[in-house]
Every structure is written in C-alpha cells, then in structure tokens.
Amino acid sequence: HEDFEKFRVSHPDHIAQWGPLDSRSDYLSHLQTCDVVVSTALHEFFGVAMLEGVWAGCFPLCPNRLSYPEIYPSECLYNTNNQLTKQLRQMCKHPGLAKKKWDRVIDKIDLEKYSWSN
Numbered sequence: 001h002e003d004f005e006k007f008r009v010s011h012p013d014h015i016a017q018w019g020p021l022d023s024r025s026d027y028l029s030h031l032q033t034c035d036v037v038v039s040t041a042l043h044e045f046f047g048v049a050m051l052e053g054v055w056a057g058c059f060p061l062c063p064n065r066l067s068y069p070e071i072y073p074s075e076c077l078y079n080t081n082n083q084l085t086k087q088l089r090q091m092c093k094h095p096g097l098a099k100k101k102w103d104r105v106i107d108k109i110d111l112e113k114y115s116w117s118n
Contacts, residue, residue, distance in 0.1 A: 005052040016034075028056065029079070034058050035091065036088070036091055037053025037058035037061070037070065038088070040063065040084070040095065041063065046067055047067055047071065050062060051071070051111070054111065058098070059076070059099070061078060061084060061087055062075075062078070069092075070111060071109065073109070075105050077107075
C-alpha cells in the first residue's frame, strides 16, 4: 500500500522490521517485541497472522469485516481508515496503551479455540 511506503520512507527510525524475516522462529521472536498487530485485509479467509500476533501479546486492530468480527471484540475493530489511524496515533503517543487495551480484551478472545491442540 502506498501509504505504508510513504511512512517507511519518511519515518525510517520508527520501523523495526520491514519485509519478511529469515525464518519462522525469527518472525515469532520479533512478534513478541511488538505492541500492536494490524490487518488492513480486503480478502482474508481466517487471519492466522493476526492470531499469532495476539498469542505473542500484541493488541489486534482489524477491519470490521471478513472473519474478524467473529473472532475479536468490538474494541479491536475499526470501520474506516481514519479510525485505524486515530487508534494507532493514540498508541504511539501513549506508550503502554496497547498493553492496557490488550489486558482488557484478551479474555474476550478465545485463543484456545484456535490452538493446534484443538
């Protein structure tokens, strides 16, 4: 998406990782250093990467469409790009906010239902 590319170019010091990592273990380790996981999907069957982010402790921000409303509470959903941008700005301005939000919603997301043991 061109907006992401513009941000990457104009704010290189604010991006810890851009593009794929060398291995799955690198990916999962990196997720554990993050605060937020975002989907802007227009087409998605399930959203595995979003669940991986939540498992790693990231607050999910998902579009209020596709399979996301079935999995995530309303606090995690956005309807417009402006809503997404506003939430991300708030989390950037207030370090720790994403963790507080994650603590409030994690019991509302049934992660066990989506684990490999099921």
